[in-house]
Amino acid sequence: MNTARKLSQDEIELSKETYALFAGLMYQLAGVNLPLNSKNEALIKNRLIRVLRAYQFESYEEYWKYLKNGSDSVKQEFISALTTNMTSFFRENSHFEWLRKYLKAHFEKLYSLRIWCSASSTGQEPYTIAICVYETLTESQRAHVKILASDIDLEVLKKASLGYYTENEITGLTKEQILKFFDRLNQQGEPLYRVKDFLRNMVQFSQFNLMSEKYEFKRPFDIVFCRNVLIYFDEKTVKEVIEKLSQSLNKDGFLLLGHSESGNIKNENLKALSKAIYQRKESHEKN
Ligand SMILES: C[S@@+](CC[C@H](N)C(=O)[O-])C[C@H]1O[C@@H](n2cnc3c(N)ncnc32)[C@H](O)[C@@H]1O
Structure with a gap:
């Protein structure tokens, strides 16, 4: 040595x-x-x-x-x-514009919602989802929203669950959102921001490997985010992961991929809707 x-x-x-x-x-x-x-x-x-x-x-x-x-x-x-953990708040923002519309429509008919952010990195993506939920729904509706965020990498998960971000890491947010959802910790020197408790408590973090043989969850999800991770997988792995993700969705549930990842996704359970947004076709019983 x-x-x-x-x-x-x-x-x-x-x-x-x-x-x-x-x-x-x-x-x-x-x-x-x-x-x-x-x-x-x-x-x-x-x-x-x-x-x-x-x-x-x-x-x-x-x-x-x-x-x-x-x-x-x-x-x-x-x-x-x-692992490559690059991420940001409101990355590929058209998905969050879609999410806000979806949330309103969903709660006109139903009273609960389950979202899984399956490659959540340092947390900017699941907290963006939580911000959309907070800004779109009423307090009583929000109480029935579950956001699960997972990643294979324990280091990024730890950072995400603690919710501390530097000035560079909070780009993508408006001034109003920073004031509403973050505490600024050191008033002097390099700014450090922490996600406020009420927003942090809306997201549950847990380790999950997309390579797991079975995706075992108590109940299926209404929306799964799996963005900007498939690019690191080969064709065979992408196919297998997409199949398991599709099986984790409710009938009519949505799968969101990264904008550059949706090119050759072919899965008989999914129909392509708009940019990198897929919808589950049939209920699990029918397959
Ligand atoms: C580039 S980041 C994307 C973060 C976020 N989804 C986004 O779009 O901004 C890719 C993330 O995928 C995670 N990842 C890589 N392989 C994985 C696997 N097998 N299971 C779960 N997460 C994985 C990495 O740890 C990393 O945090």
Whole structure:
């Protein structure tokens, strides 16, 4: 072990064989597909060098030996290092304009609603959903809305459930929304904002891997958000995940994907409505 100085990414070689081991494990654990090319090679080196440094390993091979027989938390750390968590409030806003209209129409006929945000990253997406619910529905209607937010990455889930954001991380919100839904914590210095308790309490966070064999929930959902994660999966995984998501929806329930992800989604349970919005066709009994 070398404790004398930090090794730079360029000083440690990542062989093709070791690259394949890391990429294979990431595929097996998270479904994330990292075929060998210069972009992915740079990504793996760049992200894992930090883990190497933290443990003071001198080579990727040394880290691999530690990782392959490592505990769940060692594997979790590896997943956290290699997932891409980019997100923002009101990202791909047409979905939230759609959501506001849907919420009004839904509560004209029904009295409860279940929403699942299935790749929630650091929380901006489920809190955006909660803001739409808060701004659109009455207090008594809101009491019957359940928002479940999940992600495979425990680090981002922790950040999401704590609800602290820097100035950069709250872009997408209006001044009024910041005042209404956030406490500004340090009045001097770098601003830090925290989601107010009443909004935080509207979202329940839990770890969930979209690669799970079965999606077991007590009841199906009216809306599932699964945005900007399928792009990291291969075609086979996308097909399987979409099938399981469609089975997690109520009849007439909606699946929302990222704007760039909806190109070749073909699933007999789903019909395409508008940009990256799909609707469940038949009840589960009929399939
Ligand atoms: C780019 S972010 C997208 C966040 C948000 N949905 C959005 O559109 O802004 C992708 C998220 O998918 C998560 N992810 C990757 N593989 C996953 C899996 N197998 N199961 C659940 N979440 C996964 C990552 O941890 C990451 O937080």
